[in-house]
Amino acid sequence: MSEQVHNRLAMVRAERKVSRQSLAEAVGAHYQTIGYIERGQYNPSLDLALKISRFFGLPVEAVFSLEPFRPLTDEVYGRNQP
Helix, strand or coil, rough: CCCCCCCCCHHHHHCCCCCHHHHHHHHHHCCCHHHHCCCHHHHHHHHHHHHHHHHHHCCCHHEEEEECCCCCHHHHHCCCCC
16 A cells, blocks of 8 residues: 655645646646545656646645645744754
8 A cells, every 4th residue: 555645735726826627737637636636535646746846836845745744834934843
């Protein structure tokens, strides 16, 4: 069984005002696949993760991680440092 891939895809999409449909069309995926990824119900292939990251102009590790992401406010404001 594969490890869960955590992501910030929904947050990035919302911030950039990109619909699931628009993102899906741009990366060659089905819009439902984007929803499954956002909800953690499906791990994207490496190819798809890289295409999504490239679409947003972000490094792949800014969108996807094998470890749960810390809350963004903690990262920005330095709270709860490990």
